[in-house]
Amino acid sequence: MTMKTFNIAAAIVFAATVSSCNHNFDQIPVHETPRVEYAPNMYVSEAYEPVTLVEDSVNFPEAYNVMPYNNGSNLRLPVAGTIKRGAIPYHISKDSLAYANATLVAPIQPTEQVLAEGQVLFERFCSHCHGKGGEGDGPVNDKLQGVANLKSGTLKAVNAGHIFHVITYGKGRMLQHSSQLEPLERWKISLYVKEVLQKK
Amino acid sequence: MAKISEKTVLNMSRLPILMSRISRSILTLVAFSFVTVSASFAAETDTTKAAAPAATPALNGKGEQLFKENCKSCHKIHEESVGPALTGVKQRHDAAWLHAWVKNSTVVIASGDKAAVALFAKYNKAVMTSFPTFTNEEIDAIIDYVESVPKPPVDVPKGPTDGTGTQGGGEYDTVILGLIVVVLVLVLVAMFIFLSVIKRYLKDKEANLDAEDKELLNQKFDVKAFVRSKGFITIVVLLFVGVTVKTCWVGAQEVGVEQNYAPVQPIAFSHKLHAGDNQINCNYCHTGAYKGKQSNIPSLNICMNCHTYIKKGPNTGEAEIKKLTDAYAAGTPIKWVRVHNLPDLAYFNHSQHTQVAGIECQKCHGPIEEMEVVKQQSNLTMGWCINCHRETAVNSKDNAYYDRLLKVHAESKKKNDMTAEEMGGLDCSKCHY
Numbered sequence: 001m002t003m004k005t006f007n008i009a010a011a012i013v014f015a016a017t018v019s020s021c022n023h024n025f026d027q028i029p030v031h032e033t034p035r036v037e038y039a040p041n042m043y044v045s046e047a048y049e050p051v052t053l054v055e056d057s058v059n060f061p062e063a064y065n066v067m068p069y070n071n072g073s074n075l076r077l078p079v080a081g082t083i084k085r086g087a088i089p090y091h092i093s094k095d096s097l098a099y100a101n102a103t104l105v106a107p108i109q110p111t112e113q114v115l116a117e118g119q120v121l122f123e124r125f126c127s128h129c130h131g132k133g134g135e136g137d138g139p140v141n142d143k144l145q146g147v148a149n150l151k152s153g154t155l156k157a158v159n160a161g162h163i164f165h166v167i168t169y170g171k172g173r174m175l176q177h178s179s180q181l182e183p184l185e186r187w188k189i190s191l192y193v194k195e196v197l198q199k200k
Numbered sequence: 201m202a203k204i205s206e207k208t209v210l211n212m213s214r215l216p217i218l219m220s221r222i223s224r225s226i227l228t229l230v231a232f233s234f235v236t237v238s239a240s241f242a243a244e245t246d247t248t249k250a251a252a253p254a255a256t257p258a259l260n261g262k263g264e265q266l267f268k269e270n271c272k273s274c275h276k277i278h279e280e281s282v283g284p285a286l287t288g289v290k291q292r293h294d295a296a297w298l299h300a301w302v303k304n305s306t307v308v309i310a311s312g313d314k315a316a317v318a319l320f321a322k323y324n325k326a327v328m329t330s331f332p333t334f335t336n337e338e339i340d341a342i343i344d345y346v347e348s349v350p351k352p353p354v355d356v357p358k359g360p361t362d363g364t365g366t367q368g369g370g371e372y373d374t375v376i377l378g379l380i381v382v383v384l385v386l387v388l389v390a391m392f393i394f395l396s397v398i399k400r401y402l403k404d405k406e407a408n409l410d411a412e413d414k415e416l417l418n419q420k421f422d423v424k425a426f427v428r429s430k431g432f433i434t435i436v437v438l439l440f441v442g443v444t445v446k447t448c449w450v451g452a453q454e455v456g457v458e459q460n461y462a463p464v465q466p467i468a469f470s471h472k473l474h475a476g477d478n479q480i481n482c483n484y485c486h487t488g489a490y491k492g493k494q495s496n497i498p499s500l501n502i503c504m505n506c507h508t509y510i511k512k513g514p515n516t517g518e519a520e521i522k523k524l525t526d527a528y529a530a531g532t533p534i535k536w537v538r539v540h541n542l543p544d545l546a547y548f549n550h551s552q553h554t555q556v557a558g559i560e561c562q563k564c565h566g567p568i569e570e571m572e573v574v575k576q577q578s579n580l581t582m583g584w585c586i587n588c589h590r591e592t593a594v595n596s597k598d599n600a601y602y603d604r605l606l607k608v609h610a611e612s613k614k615k616n617d618m619t620a621e622e623m624g625g626l627d628c629s630k631c632h633y
Contacts, residue, residue: 032463
């Protein structure tokens with residue numbers, strides 16, 4: 001074999017093996033434990049980040065954020081007696097549904113934009129039980145049972161304040177949704193149910 | 201003329217040699233297709249599921265309509281639900297009692313009626329919604345409808361029949377592929393026999409063959425000489441170096457990339473069941489997804505919105521849900537394992553992408569609603585981020601923030617949209633600071 005053919009063969013073989021270097025990460029197999037990391041001390045935040053649990057106190061002493069006496073988790077309830085910034089206290093108690101229905105007035109007008117936002121929120125937070133049309137026929141109702149038909153005569157007769165109160169505290173099999181929805185969002189849903197769904 | 205015939209004779213005498221060559225190449229071909237078919241065997245996939253038939257109830261006038269609008273969310277006709285099964289209600293109570301109860305059950309209970317008090321206690325003191333607007337005729341119409349619905353036949357478990365139905369197409373393919381494999385194996389065997397028969401025949405006539413053909417017949421592969429040859433050694437060394445370089449290069453690229461990471465969670469939560477089958481929106485549980493940097497792992501009270509009542513699931517029965525309710529009762533949070541761990545050195549904000557840009561969750565997270573166990577769908581590399589920022593036009597609809605930028609952009613670049621890159625989305629400090 002001459003030097004020239006040798007060089008050509010070398011080039012071809014080398015190019016063939018290395019050419020597929022444009023790597024596709026899809027080929028990484030499904031794995032249950034994390035793989036190799038480079039400089040992991042740049043991966044974790046020393047400042048507290050929500051839903052980030054750093055359990056390795058040896059390598060990340062500053063970022064270690066496991067709370068004792070809490071199942072090794074760092075999820076905590078808000079401190080008792082505190083409210084978050086901007087929170088509007090709601091003074092009517094759970095059993096005063098009729099009072100809420102009679103007295104509560106929505107702090108926002110049912111403008112086109114409010115109703116559109118109400119529809120988005122309704123479809124994200126309510127429709128899996130109450131159904132897209134509000135008839136209590138969402139897919140979850142088959143399992144949960146007891147989901148109210150929002151278009152029934154009884155519920156057509158109530159005010160938006162009734163719906164606001166029920167979203168806040170729950171009623172029957174429905175539990176409170178105040179941790180998921182801000183008061184204004186609850187009002188948007190209530191107005192959407194009253195002004196759009198029940199008039200369809 | 202004579203020359204031609206001589207050549208023909210010569211060719212005739214070489215026929216067995218030719219055939220031996222041909223059969224060798226066919227052998228190679230057959231072996232290759234055998235491998236291909238086996239590979240396609242392995243890659244075979246399932247066929248689609250059969251659709252469930254929908255039931256069509258008989259119409260029964262106003263009673264049915266009223267029942268569906270007002271009663272069915274808490275009452276089933278033949279089974280207990282939130283309230284009692286309604287069939288046979290006429291035998292259990294008289295008409296006047298039923299009228300009073302439906303219009304306002306609280307009054308009936310307060311009056312000390314024995315049946316009412318017992319019923320109230322039996323169903324966990326859940327107050328039935330009052331229907332004061334109903335007339336007696338309407339209540340009777342509902343009861344008549346309820347009594348007219350026949351008891352459905354007991355459901356035969358349909359799992360096994362479903363199974364054979366879905367496998368039907370797959371089995372047919374398997375049989376065909378199996379037959380092809382069997383035929384190919386037979387051809388392979390036949391070829392080997394044919395080759396050895398020809399060789400034996402030629403050995404007998406070896407004296408008649410010319411030198412070239414003799415060499416072909418008796419050739420033996422000298423492994424030692426081949427391995428020691430310069431060309432072979434060169435190629436092996438080059439292959440070794442090439443594979444090593446490539447492995448190191450790929451390995452270095454994959455450092456810190458966690459695509460397809462699917463950790464085992466403390467509770468076998470199925471996104472397919474919740475987000476897929478039950479169509480619960482992502483945002484219902486991941487409440488921060490449209491509002492903040494993080495999309496939030498739901499706290500247990502959100503799980504309990506349904507699982508206060510739903511204690512048994514289709515995948516794992518009661519075992520996994522019990523872990524949840526026990527943890528809730530004890531007040532201890534579940535230690536879910538975080539799947540998408542973007543390093544702290546890169547800034548990412550959910551709300552900017554979901555609320556402002558209007559990107560679907562699935563664009564980055566993949567078909568979550570089809571995943572039993574969630575895995576990281578995207579590689580979350582910087583190249584992946586930047587590629588999208590280069591290609592995607594900014595969602596500027598109804599967003600006054602972008603008005604001036606768009607105007608300036610339209611003047612200089614002569615087009616009506618802009619990508620994140622064009623408004624400085626690739627600056628290092630946008631994500632790294």
